[in-house]
Structures are given as structure tokens and as C-alpha cells.
Amino acid sequence: MTVQPPFKYDVVGSFLRPDYLKKAREEFANKTIDAKQLKAIEDKAIQELVAKEKEVGLQAVTDGEFRRRYWHLDFLADLDGVEEIKADHWSVHFKGHQPKAATLKITDKIDFGNHPFVEHFKYLQSIGQDTLCKMTIPSPSMLHLICCVRSEEYTPIQRYEDMDVLYHDIAIAYQKAIRAFYDAGCRYLQLDDTSWGEFCDANKRKAYKERGLDLDKIAKSYVDMINLALETKPEDMTITMHICRGNFRSTWFSSGGYEPVAEILFGHCKVDGFFLEYDSERSGDFSPLRFIKDQKVVLGLITSKFAKLEDKEEVKKRIQEAEKYVAKEQLCLSPQCGFSSTEEGNIMTEDEQWAKVKLVKEIAEEVWR
Secondary structure, eight states, rough: OOSSSSSSSSOOBBBHHHHHHHHHHHHHTTTOOHHHHHHHHHHHHHHHHHHHHHHHOSSEOOOOOTSSSSHHHHHHHHHHEEEEEEOOOOOSSSOOOOOOOEEEEEEEEEESSOHHHHHHHHHHHHTTTEEEEEEEEEEEHHHIIIIIOOOOOOOGGGOOOOOOOEEEEEHHHHHHHHHHHHHOOEEEEEEEEEEEEHHHHHHHHHHHHHOOHHHHHHHHHHHHHHHGGGGGTTTEEEEEEOSSOOTTTOSSSSSOOOHHHHHHHHHHHOOOOEEOOOOSSSGGOOOGGGGOSEEEEEEEEEEEEEOOOHHHHHHHHHHHHHHHTTTTEOOOOOOOSOOSSSSTTTTOHHHHHHHHHHHHHHHHHHOOO
């Protein structure tokens, strides 16, 4: 078992919200409780979650993203120069349930200022105490993806008529974010990213090409932007990337193996590890992992979308298949995504959620004992 993250058994980060927290959010939206009352209820829910994470033996705990509506918009909308706006429909189409529509707009210079997520981490740290606390935020590429790639109506403000200036400003904002989280005590940060899942999807690649978008060029710009953001990462801080093909109410929006992005992403992105979705045939085979260098690879072989538990021996066989491309000591195991990428959560119970986490731990202890 490793002593540095990502761990042989790990989790992506989000957990199902308890019913009383969902109720409190509704009451806050209806203005029957205020922000202070909502925070007190969030604090209680996070305390209970962290206690449960420790109980099941996780080596790093998260706050379950309990203070968020969405895994990404809450963070991005609180960057300087970004506004959340209403939308007629979601920017991607899930295969089933659809999230409440919202999107982002760039209105001024992008920067990282007095961001509430730093205080969110400090609270987690205060109750995690001697247990490593992991913070999850959307990847730098998500802001560009939402505003400039998915949107067909993007018109740049004057500062960003040169796209390279936008990439640079996002990277510098994330440099400041990384330093702010580090100064708050964070030593394990995860960048969540659905752009690569989209760039793996043949249908989406075709549609973007028809709009005149060169995804290979954009992918290279994303890696350069992320690497620039990572330049100020302290040596004793671990930063990983989680790649997802969509996770809302147990549904998804992208399909396709990693081959279209593998060389540029796995071969050049300087994160310390990748959390990779591998729970279904939609993710393809393990051969794109041949481009992995010294990063750890956390295999998301346990689905967080459905309650049925995977067969242990089948999971072990798949880990052995991955060893053809990545050394066993570089591999780890986790669910393929979080359990609640939005406040609504996937279609399973909390007990079923924890059964999945326990299964990950059991398999990892048997494989890497």
C-alpha cells in the first residue's frame, strides 16, 4: 500500500447528499432559511460524512462536495471575470435525466480572488485533523470548454480576442488557486475534467469539426494551459486529474476510448496521476495507457452509477490486463466517478454507495497486499 496519494484504494470525491441537506437547500432556495442556517446544516452533514469516510478506512477524506449544486459551475462562477447565467438547456445532452440548465459567461479578466472554496477546504481540514484532506475542483480546461467550445454563441470580450491570452489568464488564475489551497493546508488536489471524455467521442469530434473547431489543437492548448498552472505546484503537493464522460443521475453524455487524446494527454500532461473511467465498454480498452509515463493511474473499474456490486475476480482480471501497459506499482483502484456530481446524486442508496467504497478497498488490499 502506498503512503502518498493517489492511494491504492481511493475515491473521486463526491458523495450522496443526505435527505436533510437536500431539504435545507430547497428551503434556502425558497428563502425560508438564510445562508448562515444552511451553512450550519452543511457543516453537520460534512462532519458526519468525514466520520463515515474514516470509518470505512479511506486514507484521504473529502467534503463530498456537499456545499455545491454542481461539481464545476459553483467553483468556476466564483472566479473573477466569470458569471453564471441561465440557459434554455444544458450544454451537453445526457442519455436520460437532464440537469437544471445553467452555463457560464466570461465578462472580464479571469482571475482567482477571494474564493469561497478556500474556506470550504479550511473547514474540511479542521474536522479531518490528522487525516489527509482532498480538495476537488474543475480543471482549467472546463472554463474554456463551456464558454468557448460547447457554446455556439461565444463572442470574446476585447481582452480575449487573442485566445492565447485567455489560456494564459486561466492558467495564472489556477496558479493562484493552487497556492491558496496549499497555504490553507491542502496537499492533495484533484482537477475534474470532462473535456477529454468529449474529445474521445467520435460523434462529438465530428460535430465540433463541422463547426470549424480543431480538437487536436485545442487539446494541446489545454495540456499547455494545465502545465503552466502546475508550474507553481509545491513539491509536497499531489495534483491529479479525473476524466469523466458525464455523471448525472446515473446517466452519461460521451463515449469512446482514450486513443484520440492519449498521446498528448498521458504523454505530456504533468499531473501526478489520472483517475480514469473504465467501468464500461464506453471507455475502450487499456492500450492508450501505453503513453503513460511516471504518473499513477487510478483505474475506475467500479461503477458509481449503479448499485450492483462488481465481481471481485473480474475486477482483478482487468487490473492484470492494465498491467500490460502500466506497471502494477503505478496502478490504483477507485470508483469510476463520484456518487453525486450534482446535488441530485446517482440512483442508489447511501448504504449501496458505501458498499461500493468497501469493495474498492477489499479488492485493492487483495491485489496490492
